[in-house]
Amino acid sequence: MRYKCVVSYDGANYHGFQVQGAPNTIQNELEKALAIIHKKHVTVYPSGRTDAGVHALGQVFHFNSDIDMKDANMQNALNSRLPQDIYIKNVEHVDLNFHARFSSISKRYEYLIDIGEYNPLLIRYRYYYAHPLNISLMQEVAKSFIGEHDFRSFTKNHHLENTLRTIYDCSLVQEGTLLRFRIHGNGFMHHMVRIMVGMMMEVGKGKLTPAQIIEIQEAKNRRLAPKIAPANGLYLVEVSYE
Amino acid sequence: MRYKCVVSYDGANYHGFQVQGAPNTIQNELEKALAIIHKKHVTVYPSGRTDAGVHALGQVFHFNSDIDMKDANMQNALNSRLPQDIYIKNVEHVDLNFHARFSSISKRYEYLIDIGEYNPLLIRYRYYYAHPLNISLMQEVAKSFIGEHDFRSFTKNHHLENTLRTIYDCSLVQEGTLLRFRIHGNGFMHHMVRIMVGMMMEVGKGKLTPAQIIEIQEAKNRRLAPKIAPANGLYLVEVSYE
Incomplete structure (x- = not known):
């Protein structure tokens, strides 16, 4: 069984x-x-x-x-x-037909960024960032990920044949000093969420515009998206099945 | 300097x-x-x-x-x-007269007990307890610690000469599944807060009454207070100076 x-x-x-x-x-x-x-x-x-x-x-x-x-x-x-x-x-x-990987229809991830005072009791669980960020521009980037897109630029695994993924929902919510990035999609490639967050951070820092993130995505070239957010802020929240 | x-x-x-x-x-x-x-x-x-x-x-x-x-x-x-x-x-x-230990006039501690579903991401930071507790009786015990008392029964270090301590405030507050024990006093002996919490838990489990905790305290005998709560729930919150 x-x-x-x-x-x-x-x-x-x-x-x-x-x-x-x-x-x-x-x-x-x-x-x-x-x-x-x-x-x-x-x-x-x-x-x-x-x-x-x-x-x-x-x-x-x-x-x-x-x-x-x-x-x-x-x-x-x-x-x-x-x-x-x-x-x-x-x-x-x-049922014996059930397969944890192949039967899954969607996954939810969260990524936690903390812009408040450093807390050594939370460093295993949050990405601390102490410099100013333009949060509304980052929220614009999060929104632009929604929909069916080719995410070839946003994965380490560039040998994959099919890099088309559908993002059902994506948002960045501020709760005090905590920035909670939520993403729900039909599948995620290796490093995909952390690269999305890393590139969204570049927009928050003023180094890229939201329009440039869309251009990078459309270029389907990982070398244009070299940033990756640290692992400690990432949570696999839920895997859904039919 | x-x-x-x-x-x-x-x-x-x-x-x-x-x-x-x-x-x-x-x-x-x-x-x-x-x-x-x-x-x-x-x-x-x-x-x-x-x-x-x-x-x-x-x-x-x-x-x-x-x-x-x-x-x-x-x-x-x-x-x-x-x-x-x-x-x-x-x-x-x-000033050169300042001494972190001898100049301190009070300390605040907190102790976190979680009675909700076990979360492996919080086990380093909370004491998980999955069985029923009578919380209002535990709150009664917390209140009874307030004031000047001889806490000889509540310390590992029973060779101390002076075991009289003043507790300015002590409470147990429920926040969802979290029980937050707060204590503020002029000084604390070795293991004192963890023994207080351990004995308060005995009352929550129905093994002792609040009146028995007062009797144990008045007996000035550590062997009557053998319970000690685990270290992971304890936080030194603040040390105050004049």
């Missing part, structure tokens, strides 16, 4: 969700817990990877199992064997 | 403010930064120690220096040499 799990984790302590050859990954911790329960190796299939330092509030993965346990019992069995910075929020039995 | 500094830090990564023989302390990091600036060892005198895992939003220390720098320059010089989880919030020149 197949189980679908929703997991949240603090990415600051890990090399990423899954990295070839790195021992310190979220996937290794999940597979270690599953191996204790199953007394054999069980492979974890995530909706996608997250980079080192990136957090998740609602990452999804599935695994196959020959143990038929109640959902809540499987959740407890996993959580009692996981480190305290990884937590299984939900478990459910799913 | 003498400098007074206000420092905030994430205690989760350290063995405490200062521990004999431990290399990984806040004081070591501060003294390393000061040694680079002064080209010699400079001793840091804190308002008091904090234990491993305990955070500070406004810890105070002083040091003596033969370098006369503007306050803001000294602050920048220190922050540029400190790890990202330690931050100097303020620097000022003070």
Whole structure:
């Protein structure tokens, strides 16, 4: 049978969700817990990877199992064997057709920028930026990402054939000194959200105009979008399925 | 000359403010930064120690220096040499009579208990407790701490001669799933706040009554107050001077 799990984790302590050859990954911790329960190796299939330092509030993965346990019992069995910075929020039995990556229809991410006084207790969770930013111009950039666009300029992975993605919603909201960038789309390529934020920041700093961001996007050339925001501000919030 | 500094830090990564023989302390990091600036060892005198895992939003220390720098320059010089989880919030020149420990007249602490769903991104900063608590009885206990009392039952350090302390204010406020315990007093002994919270929790769980907490306090016997709340929920918020 197949189980679908929703997991949240603090990415600051890990090399990423899954990295070839790195021992310190979220996937290794999940597979270690599953191996204790199953007394054999069980492979974890995530909706996608997250980079080192990136957090998740609602990452999804599935695994196959020959143990038929109640959902809540499987959740407890996993959580009692996981480190305290990884937590299984939900478990459910799913059809064998379900695939955490290929069945997903959309993802939500958030990126947190703090323009207030530096707080050493939040540096793992926010990108601190202490200089002036033109926030309304940044909001204009966020809006311009909405719709179906070719995001080839905004990914590290420039060998992909299909770089067309649809952004359903994108906004930048100011809450005190916190700037919350929210984005919801049908799919995201490697580094795409962090490059979007990095380039939006260039507009906030007055180095580029919102119109230039659109030109860069239309040029489909990663070398024109060289900025990338740090990993610590990024959260994978939700993965949706039909 | 003498400098007074206000420092905030994430205690989760350290063995405490200062521990004999431990290399990984806040004081070591501060003294390393000061040694680079002064080209010699400079001793840091804190308002008091904090234990491993305990955070500070406004810890105070002083040091003596033969370098006369503007306050803001000294602050920048220190922050540029400190790890990202330690931050100097303020620097000022003070009189040679000023002593971070002996001149302090009061301290404020907070302790955060979360009774909501476990969040692995906040475990370094809150004590998660998932079972029912009688919060109004806990609030009664918090109130009973106010005033001048002998807190010998509530300290690890039972060899102290004077265990009389005055609590100016103490309260427990619920903000959603967060229980915020605030305490302001003229001085606190080792483990005192964490034992107060640990014993208050016993009342919340129904294992003790508020009247029994007062009896335990009056008995001046640490063995009657064996509970101690974990370090990760505790914050040194402010140290006050005349």
